[in-house]
Amino acid sequence: MEIKEDDLSGAEVRELIRQHLSAMAEDSPPESVHALDINGLRSPDVTFWSVWEQGELLGCGALKELDERHGEIKSMRTATKHLRKGVARRMLQCIVDEAVSRGYRRLSLETGSPESFAPARALYESFGFRYCEPFADYSEDPYSAYMTKELEVKR
Numbered sequence: 001m002e003i004k005e006d007d008l009s010g011a012e013v014r015e016l017i018r019q020h021l022s023a024m025a026e027d028s029p030p031e032s033v034h035a036l037d038i039n040g041l042r043s044p045d046v047t048f049w050s051v052w053e054q055g056e057l058l059g060c061g062a063l064k065e066l067d068e069r070h071g072e073i074k075s076m077r078t079a080t081k082h083l084r085k086g087v088a089r090r091m092l093q094c095i096v097d098e099a100v101s102r103g104y105r106r107l108s109l110e111t112g113s114p115e116s117f118a119p120a121r122a123l124y125e126s127f128g129f130r131y132c133e134p135f136a137d138y139s140e141d142p143y144s145a146y147m148t149k150e151l152e153v154k155r
Helices: 011-027 087-101 115-126
Strands: 002-005 046-053 056-067 070-078 106-112 144-150
Touching: 002 087, 011 056, 011 070, 046 087, 056 087, 070 087, 087 106, 087 115, 106 115, 115 144
Parallel strands: 070 106
Antiparallel strands: 002 046, 046 056, 056 070, 106 144
8 A cells, every 4th residue: 555645636536535525424414524625635734645556546534733733634534445454544554653753742533423433433542542522623513523642752
């Protein structure tokens, strides 16, 4: 698997983001969907990566800088036909490593609370993320689960 920073211009990546947004809308009401669209992912405070193998898109993920010490995981998605192959784990490790290299002290995320998000929550828990109160601009939402992880800053 190759993970590369991506400008979101490719048709495959754009389709995966469309699928991601569509899936979020199926599980949550509109006011509870916090996924970024293409324009949001192109914001200067967001770094977006795609995961490839032999020319095929496997998944994606992004890191949004909330401030100089706090980052947020965004747009973690594995292409349906590549589920349970370790794509999300590799992408998440890439994001955590990047957050550490930037000197962030905390990495947080918002994910869904419905049962369909249980595999995602289990992945985050396996990386040491713990449930927390809403952060940044989020507020309490029955369709959201908020998680955070304290990071060790390398000196």
